[in-house]
Amino acid sequence: MKIKTRQNTGLRQTVDFKTALRKDLKKNSFAYLLLVPVLLWYIVFCYAPMWGVLLAFKDYKPLLGFGDSQWVGLKHFKDFLSGPYFVRTVKNTFMLNIWGLAFGFTSPIILALLLNEIKAMRFKKVVQTITYMPHFISLVVICGMIHIFTQSGGILTQLVDAVTGTEHASLLGYSNMFRPIYTFSGIWQNIGWDSIIYLSAMSSIDPGLYEAAEIDGAGRFRKMWHVTLPQIRPTIIILFIFAVGGLMASGHEKIILLYNPLTYETGDVIASYVYRRGLQEASYSFATAVGLISSLVNFLLLWFTNRVSRKYSEISIF
Amino acid sequence: MKRKIVGLLLAVTMTIGIFAGCGSTPEAPSSGAAADTEKADTEAAGSETEASSGSGEEAEGSGAEDLTALRGNTAPTEEEIQLVNTTLNDTYLGDVFSEVIPNNYSAYPWKEEVTLDVWMANNSILSSVCPDLNDHRVFNQLEELTGIKLNFIVPALGEETTEFNLMIASGELPDIIIGADRYVGGIAAGVNEGAYMDLTDVLDEYMPNYAAWRNSDEERRKTTITDEGVVGGVYGIAPYNEWCWFGLLIKQEALDKTGLPVPETIDELHDFLVACKEQGYDQPLNYGSTYGQIFTGIINGAYGVWDWMFVDDNGKAAWGPGQEKAKEYLATMQSWYEEGLLNTDWATADFNQRMAEAVSDDCAVMMDSPDTMWGYWKEDNDIDFVAALNPVLTKGEQSRQTYRNFKKTGSVAAVTTQCKNVEAACAFLDFAYTKKGWEVYNYGTYGDVHLIDENGLPYFFAEGLMYNDPEGQPVSNLIWKYRIHDGADIRDEHNSNPLITAEGSYSGDIRDYWTKNMDSTLTMPPVTFTPEEAAREGELGTILSTMRNEYFSKIIMGQLPVDAYDEFLANAKAQGMDEFIALWQAALDRYNAR
Numbered sequence: 001m002k003i004k005t006r007q008n009t010g011l012r013q014t015v016d017f018k019t020a021l022r023k024d025l026k027k028n029s030f031a032y033l034l035l036v037p038v039l040l041w042y043i044v045f046c047y048a049p050m051w052g053v054l055l056a057f058k059d060y061k062p063l064l065g066f067g068d069s070q071w072v073g074l075k076h077f078k079d080f081l082s083g084p085y086f087v088r089t090v091k092n093t094f095m096l097n098i099w100g101l102a103f104g105f106t107s108p109i110i111l112a113l114l115l116n117e118i119k120a121m122r123f124k125k126v127v128q129t130i131t132y133m134p135h136f137i138s139l140v141v142i143c144g145m146i147h148i149f150t151q152s153g154g155i156l157t158q159l160v161d162a163v164t165g166t167e168h169a170s171l172l173g174y175s176n177m178f179r180p181i182y183t184f185s186g187i188w189q190n191i192g193w194d195s196i197i198y199l200s201a202m203s204s205i206d207p208g209l210y211e212a213a214e215i216d217g218a219g220r221f222r223k224m225w226h227v228t229l230p231q232i233r234p235t236i237i238i239l240f241i242f243a244v245g246g247l248m249a250s251g252h253e254k255i256i257l258l259y260n261p262l263t264y265e266t267g268d269v270i271a272s273y274v275y276r277r278g279l280q281e282a283s284y285s286f287a288t289a290v291g292l293i294s295s296l297v298n299f300l301l302l303w304f305t306n307r308v309s310r311k312y313s314e315i316s317i318f
Numbered sequence: 319m320k321r322k323i324v325g326l327l328l329a330v331t332m333t334i335g336i337f338a339g340c341g342s343t344p345e346a347p348s349s350g351a352a353a354d355t356e357k358a359d360t361e362a363a364g365s366e367t368e369a370s371s372g373s374g375e376e377a378e379g380s381g382a383e384d385l386t387a388l389r390g391n392t393a394p395t396e397e398e399i400q401l402v403n404t405t406l407n408d409t410y411l412g413d414v415f416s417e418v419i420p421n422n423y424s425a426y427p428w429k430e431e432v433t434l435d436v437w438m439a440n441n442s443i444l445s446s447v448c449p450d451l452n453d454h455r456v457f458n459q460l461e462e463l464t465g466i467k468l469n470f471i472v473p474a475l476g477e478e479t480t481e482f483n484l485m486i487a488s489g490e491l492p493d494i495i496i497g498a499d500r501y502v503g504g505i506a507a508g509v510n511e512g513a514y515m516d517l518t519d520v521l522d523e524y525m526p527n528y529a530a531w532r533n534s535d536e537e538r539r540k541t542t543i544t545d546e547g548v549v550g551g552v553y554g555i556a557p558y559n560e561w562c563w564f565g566l567l568i569k570q571e572a573l574d575k576t577g578l579p580v581p582e583t584i585d586e587l588h589d590f591l592v593a594c595k596e597q598g599y600d601q602p603l604n605y606g607s608t609y610g611q612i613f614t615g616i617i618n619g620a621y622g623v624w625d626w627m628f629v630d631d632n633g634k635a636a637w638g639p640g641q642e643k644a645k646e647y648l649a650t651m652q653s654w655y656e657e658g659l660l661n662t663d664w665a666t667a668d669f670n671q672r673m674a675e676a677v678s679d680d681c682a683v684m685m686d687s688p689d690t691m692w693g694y695w696k697e698d699n700d701i702d703f704v705a706a707l708n709p710v711l712t713k714g715e716q717s718r719q720t721y722r723n724f725k726k727t728g729s730v731a732a733v734t735t736q737c738k739n740v741e742a743a744c745a746f747l748d749f750a751y752t753k754k755g756w757e758v759y760n761y762g763t764y765g766d767v768h769l770i771d772e773n774g775l776p777y778f779f780a781e782g783l784m785y786n787d788p789e790g791q792p793v794s795n796l797i798w799k800y801r802i803h804d805g806a807d808i809r810d811e812h813n814s815n816p817l818i819t820a821e822g823s824y825s826g827d828i829r830d831y832w833t834k835n836m837d838s839t840l841t842m843p844p845v846t847f848t849p850e851e852a853a854r855e856g857e858l859g860t861i862l863s864t865m866r867n868e869y870f871s872k873i874i875m876g877q878l879p880v881d882a883y884d885e886f887l888a889n890a891k892a893q894g895m896d897e898f899i900a901l902w903q904a905a906l907d908r909y910n911a912r
Contacts, residue, residue: 061502061503061507061511061849064511065487065489079857083857083861084861084889084893085861085864144668144670147666147667147668147670147671148671150666151663151666151667151671152662152663169662169663169666169875170662170663170665170666170667172666173663173665173666173875257668260608260665260666260871261608261609261665261864261867261868261870261871261872262665262666262868262871262872262875262877264864264867264868265868268864273860273864276860276863276864277856277857277860283853283856
């Protein structure tokens with residue numbers, strides 16, 4: 001690899017990369033030293049364990065060790081892909097994440113836009129504090145509260161009864177209610193926290209832009225649409241790419257706390273299914289195989305979104 | 319290196335202790351008490367002229383001074399307390415179980431200086447009463463009595479599984495592992511893969527008491543051996559089948575208000591629930607499970623639709639949800655739900671919601687453990703309750719349930735293949751299966767924690783430490799401090815768990831009543847699978863349980879018609895129900911052939 005550098009003399013000269021690196025290492029040695037712990041962290045915790053994915057192709061037994069465990073090839077992949085609930089769990093995983101993208105991803109942006117318009121600092125701070133709050137409550141407690149709100153006669157159940165005009169037992173017992181409950185409780189938990197990054201992006205917008213827009217006769221809504229949103233667009237897109245990269249991922253804790261056989265149809269995701277299976281046998285290899293599939297799909301999605309984004313908006317993470 | 323230092327330190331303290339020869343109280347540090355052991359031993363032996371001690375072929379206890387006077391003694395002297403706590407004299411202990419507990423003490427005190435490394439997991443309660451297992455008073459007493467020193471290796475709280483697997487993977491094993499069934503694939507896999515010692519051949523020689531105790535009963539023998547006939551672990555074995563702990567509980571006031579007797583049949587239960595509803599119990603039956611069945615088969619059992627695998631009357635493995643009368647059962651439950659006899663949210667309620675419903679005025683009948691309901695109903699809300707047997711279809715029929723522990727209980731210990739001194743490790747574990755071991759493991763020290771009643775059975779007396787802890791800890795914690803709550807021993811839960819024997823509580827009586835009056839022969843014994851079978855069993859089991867849970871709960875809730883059961887059964891068959899049953903049948907055959 002060749003790097004072009006501009007010398008003081010103004011002459012263009014190509015310098016060998018190695019030479020350049022050596023020179024730079026000498027010059028900024030302390031800066032590189034600062035980089036070492038980070039590199040080590042990645043090597044030790046992210047790259048070194050990667051060979052572990054080979055477990056997915058073996059019948060791993062701890063005492064026999066990695067080398068002596070039996071090689072079973074694609075057996076675990078076949079087990080996973082051929083199960084009767086494979087399609088359903090994959091679909092549910094996707095759908096919950098799509099709901100999350102559609103509602104959970106957009107709502108902090110909207111909240112941030114609204115907060116940004118508030119001029120009374122005191123009120124703004126109060127709203128922010130209230131919306132952060134649920135983020136700090138333990139998940140188990142949150143789910144306990146959801147159980148109470150949605151039980152027969154609970155606040156939310158009464159609300160749904162009033163809207164639909166029919167009486168419901170616990171809302172958690174209806175499969176068509178699971179996605180809304182899961183998604184909107186997620187918004188309640190995270191909206192305040194997630195909006196912080198957008199608010200910080202908005203605080204760095206040049207006030208001159210708003211003034212210019214005002215002179216051009218823009219009202220509040222126009223300013224929001226033509227100034228604020230375009231200014232925080234890079235932040236939104238980067239976060240969106242990451243969110244898409246997590247489409248196949250699902251935390252099983254909240255699902256397991258909320259779902260039940262009545263809502264398996266919409267609530268049983270890959271992680272919860274594997275969890276139920278894992279209760280009966282500690283199958284490292286099977287879990288690794290499932291994890292590997294999920295990671296591969298996630299990576300493909302991430303790569304694809306990133307490419308699309310680079311092409312159309314020139315913003316990308318790599 | 320570390321072990322050596324610990325060993326050295328122990329040796330030094332021992333020596334100092336012996337030289338000092340201090341007369342000490344039972345709570346004294348191990349060094350002093352060890353000296354006492356020797357002193358008391360010589361005394362005991364001396365009094366009986368040429369008695370057994372030293373020669374080692376006869377149980378020492380039998381030849382020692384007669385202490386039967388301690389039975390029923392509520393104020394033993396210092397000297398007597400010393401004698402009980404520091405010698406192997408067991409004459410004051412009675413034969414209270416149907417089988418006599420062995421008492422071969424010929425191996426103790428152990429002939430040489432030895433320290434064994436013992437891996438044992440802690441838990442949050444145990445660590446709150448005993449931060450370091452090396453200081454556990456019961457283990458310290460055991461060290462003195464057996465003359466074998468222990469060095470505990472305790473994994474970090476919450477990291478037990480990880481650390482256990484790391485330890486196995488590292489190949490560096492301690493001498494003894496307590497809780498050895500953590501091994502993936504169980505004890506059999508542990509032996510086959512070379513982690514655990516095969517004890518079969520040395521059992522009679524090194525572990526005479528364990529051998530005698532496990533052979534004292536067919537159930538004990540069968541549950542403590544692998545299908546291949548290998549004794550790979552030292553199992554906790556109870557003197558009896560522990561009580562059934564789950565069943566139908568009825569509020570006394572509901573019986574009073576309705577004026578009806580305790581229901582015996584499904585129809586009577588239905589009528590009782592209807593009567594309760596008329597009396598204002600809005601959701602009379604708290605139907606406590608997310609998929610509509612309980613592992614002891616409270617209502618479904620009447621229809622033979624047991625919760626999961628069971629052994630049918632022909633001795634064959636059978637799958638409950640696939641039984642003939644399943645539709646009848648589901649139709650009944652569906653109509654009960656429609657009539658409003660079940661709690662509306664039975665399928666979704668979590669534990670807290672269920673308990674809130676239980677204590678409310680809506681509930682008349684619970685499906686739960688009497689120990690739990692003693693707390694929520696009686697202690698917190700002063701609601702008295704009585705037990706019902708699992709209802710049957712026709713009056714007079716034998717009530718049945720499917721809980722039975724096959725006398726196997728507590729933890730499993732294993733001697734590892736890297737054990738430095740197998741003989742000593744066996745001797746230490748074997749002590750738990752002697753009469754003295756039964757006393758110390760279950761009841762702790764004599765005089766301050768327990769006394770002996772007229773029949774020679776130890777009990778926790780009101781003035782003792784169990785009820786008067788200097789740190790003021792609750793009894794539910796103290797059962798881990800003054801005794802071994804979960805170990806590889808003769809676990810005498812019914813008599814030695816003060817939570818069960820607590821004064822005034824009738825939850826133990828209820829459990830006893832259930833156990834005596836319900837037939838438990840349908841219970842699937844603790845069979846074992848080969849690793850290949852286990853993988854397939856896990857896979858099919860998850861599919862089948864997902865299916866059952868979904869269909870059964872939806873049918874009972876009325877979201878699906880009863881006829882959807884046919885679809886369920888067809889799906890279950892298509893997904894390998896028969897293969898699943900065949901796996902269990904094979905395992906059951908091997909179990910029966912043990």
